[in-house]
Amino acid sequence: xxxxxxxxxxxxxxxxxxxxxxxxxxxxxxxxxxxxxxxxxxxxxxxxxxxxxxxxxxxxxxxx
Numbered sequence: 001x002x003x004x005x006x007x008x009x010x011x012x013x014x015x016x017x018x019x020x021x022x023x024x025x026x027x028x029x030x031x032x033x034x035x036x037x038x039x040x041x042x043x044x045x046x047x048x049x050x051x052x053x054x055x056x057x058x059x060x061x062x063x064x
Contacts, residue, residue: 008050
């Protein structure tokens with residue numbers, strides 16, 4: 001099982017001056033590799049008012 005985690009920078013600052021970010025986790029097919037993950041994140045990023053700051057492709061392996 002794989003997930004794509006996209007971290008968006010909202011362009012806003014917290015009271016302490018740190019950037020406010022939003023995270024979105026999306027289940028993706030096992031065939032998704034890092035190139036496809038980047039393409040997906042760029043496509044989704046173009047549909048928001050936020051800037052994509054980080055992208056993670058998370059692979060979960062069940063061991064028991």
